[in-house]
Amino acid sequence: MSKRTDSNGYTMIFAIVMVLIVGSLLAFLASSLKPSIKENERIEKQQNILYAMGINENDESSANFVSTSIAGQEFKKYVKKQLVLEGDKISESEDAYLIDVKKQQANAKAGKVRKLPLFVGEKDGKTFYVAPIRGKGLWDAIWGYISMDENMVVQGAYFDHKGETPGLGANIKQRYFMDDFIGEHLMTENGVFKGITVAKGNNDPKNDEKTDYEVDAIAGATITGDGVSAMIKKDLALYVPYFNSLKK
């Protein structure tokens, strides 16, 4: 039985029309929603930085940001300086938090100077230095913000991911994992940068040991965990000269 819909001409026309309709529909939607999506992402960055500084609405076990409506005010209130480190040059910028870490990493690969944003915040008389990090998980990008004191002792951490496995790698953004980083040292007393390794082995399950440069890994998420270790080591090492200059 040959139907009208079986002919080659019909098939071609159908395919072309369908692609045109779907393509323009998606293009229209994507471009008309882009401003609000961008705005959401901008607020989220502020929330992330505040979260790492310990300004959040966490309850006992889940991680919650400050609400989107007050994120802007809180950000202005707590983040005192937004620094941009370029080689030896240090400048201040109002929009340092909008610096695209991914682009800067690509710049560095291409041999250009990488702009390193660093946010200096103050809360309850304590100074926090928050740095963004970015790397690769199992499936896609992972990133985060680490807040430190002037000795590079971690004060708070926030991690996020694009597409890690739900229930396994995706758990890097769970409280129990992020909270493990608090208090961990990144540098030895002599000023040698060690980083923090997400380690298997369960030799310190309560995470009492804060100078072992290790936190406990998540079961079933080895590669995501390795990605977290790698991005902490790679990206935070770049800030070591700045922290050393603070001591002088």
Place this chain on the structure above:
Amino acid sequence: MGLLSKKDTLLLTDPLADNNPITIQVLGICSALAITAELKASIVMAISVMFVLGLGNVVISLMRNIIPSKIRIIVQLIVVATLVIIVDLVLKAFAYELSKTLSVFVGLIITNCIIMGRFEAFALGNGPWRSFLDGIGNAVGYGVILIAVGFFRELLGSGTLLGFKVLGDPIEKTGLYAIGYENNGFMLLSPMALIVVGIIIWIQRTKNTALIEEN
């Protein structure tokens, strides 16, 4: 029920047991293995698939008389991908928090073989209302298995349910852990999901021997 005829009701109930997409048709296994380490992820995935399958079945069913048979698989793929991307974009713009939870599932939904399977096997040959019921029925059948597997994997693997420590605290050694119980880390890995699904299939076929294939 006045709304549903007997045949229509069967569309909803058949996939729950005797024609379950996972245990009988063995479709959608990939996502059943991948994301069932936690009960919460299972539930989110079940709801998302229900939405996409119900809607996608209706769209394909409405288009069934104009889709050229030579490229029907591609057309189905475009329909499901478009639906999922639209939902993802709208959520990103208006419900950002929710979209963060769901965005991981987007890729998994597009490639879920149940969706293509129902488009191909049912929606292409039936009207929109019946296709909608078939979509919902199959998604629920899929969801039930997903939630059952997620329940056992989270309970035995992490000792929690939906994040609550129902068996006590493994680090502080309270509850069951006080008497020497240990979590089975194996349950968090995909192969154990396959074994759990296998056990469900075994139980189901023991109860209803008509389901056993002849050699």
